Amino acid sequence: MSADFQNWATSCQARIETFLEARLPAIDCVPERLHKAMRYSVLGGGKRVRPLLSFAAGELAGADVVRVTSVAAAVELIHAYSLVHDDLPCMDDDILRRGKPTCHVEFDEATALLTGDSLQTLAFEILAEKRLTDGPESQLEMIAHLALAAGSRGMAGGQAFDLDSVGKPLSLPELEYMHIHKTGALIRAAVMLGARCSSRLNDEQLGKLDHFAKCVGLAFQVVDDLLDTEATTATLGKTAGKDAENNKPTYVSILGISEARELAQKLQCDADQVLNSFGEGALRLRQVTDFIIKRKF
Ligand code: GRG
Numbered sequence: 001m002s003a004d005f006q007n008w009a010t011s012c013q014a015r016i017e018t019f020l021e022a023r024l025p026a027i028d029c030v031p032e033r034l035h036k037a038m039r040y041s042v043l044g045g046g047k048r049v050r051p052l053l054s055f056a057a058g059e060l061a062g063a064d065v066v067r068v069t070s071v072a073a074a075v076e077l078i079h080a081y082s083l084v085h086d087d088l089p090c091m092d093d094d095i096l097r098r099g100k101p102t103c104h105v106e107f108d109e110a111t112a113l114l115t116g117d118s119l120q121t122l123a124f125e126i127l128a129e130k131r132l133t134d135g136p137e138s139q140l141e142m143i144a145h146l147a148l149a150a151g152s153r154g155m156a157g158g159q160a161f162d163l164d165s166v167g168k169p170l171s172l173p174e175l176e177y178m179h180i181h182k183t184g185a186l187i188r189a190a191v192m193l194g195a196r197c198s199s200r201l202n203d204e205q206l207g208k209l210d211h212f213a214k215c216v217g218l219a220f221q222v223v224d225d226l227l228d229t230e231a232t233t234a235t236l237g238k239t240a241g242k243d244a245e246n247n248k249p250t251y252v253s254i255l256g257i258s259e260a261r262e263l264a265q266k267l268q269c270d271a272d273q274v275l276n277s278f279g280e281g282a283l284r285l286r287q288v289t290d291f292i293i294k295r296k297f
Helices: 003-023 032-042 049-061 065-086 109-129 136-150 155-165 172-195 203-230 251-255 257-274 276-294
Strands: none
Touching (some): 003 065, 003 276, 032 109, 049 065, 049 203, 136 155, 136 172, 155 172, 203 257, 203 276, 251 257, 257 276
16 A cells, blocks of 8 residues: 555545544433444444545545535445444344444443434434535435435345345355445445535546446455455454354355455456546545455454
């Protein structure tokens, strides 16, 4: 990773942290326990990959960074909500997340449920409260895009498919379908909302960006499956080896390690190629993709 990218990523991560810190209700604001759990689940952890994608797409589109910060925060809040709910006993039943006890372990199940709910609604509050696009209609489209990406035809639907597939043999296209929804939809939203903070890109360019984001979303998941097999709990900050333990179909269980690694590389090449027509403007998007592929946690 180049020093230039490292500096850029650190400044984006600091920007998003400051925004979320200010925007999440304070712990002395009633109901204190819920607000404490919300802050616990969002602040001081996570790679902030989705915000990095929003900032990189925003840069490509020449968008105002203040607008992009709001959309990046909204996407990250949806992501944080999904992790809190995913860790609940009724779903993945995990005790460790970002190197800390999961929300329901640190607080309790009811608080974790409400934390996820409240993070989700805060995301939409942020998207709706200020002008984030050049026209009101494109902002409505933005809000609808995130709702679709997070809901039953996106992330929540992918999670339902995932829960239903435990112990079942899935084909590669079925696995792809699941991840395009469960992980990919939010990653696509991160890219597209960042770009749509400006109206500079035309429909053809937005289509290319969406294709890029689809490749990155799948690549993210392939790498996640590899890390679950190859990395340790200490490095990941979450329980390693859960997929095999839970008999979950993954890219590694279907393709094996070396073919899964090849697939991640192929998806990175595809993603890079889609960006060709954007030239140097797409540098940050290429760098974030590389960070996603090479990450160790
Ligand atoms: C509960 C509605 C609902 C959906 C949950 C995305 C998801 C669906 C669950 C997350 C479980 C999981 C581990 C999925 C694999 C991919 C993924 C989202 C990993 C975690 O994302 P990172 O690596 O996490 O970006 P950090 O902690 O860095 O933010």
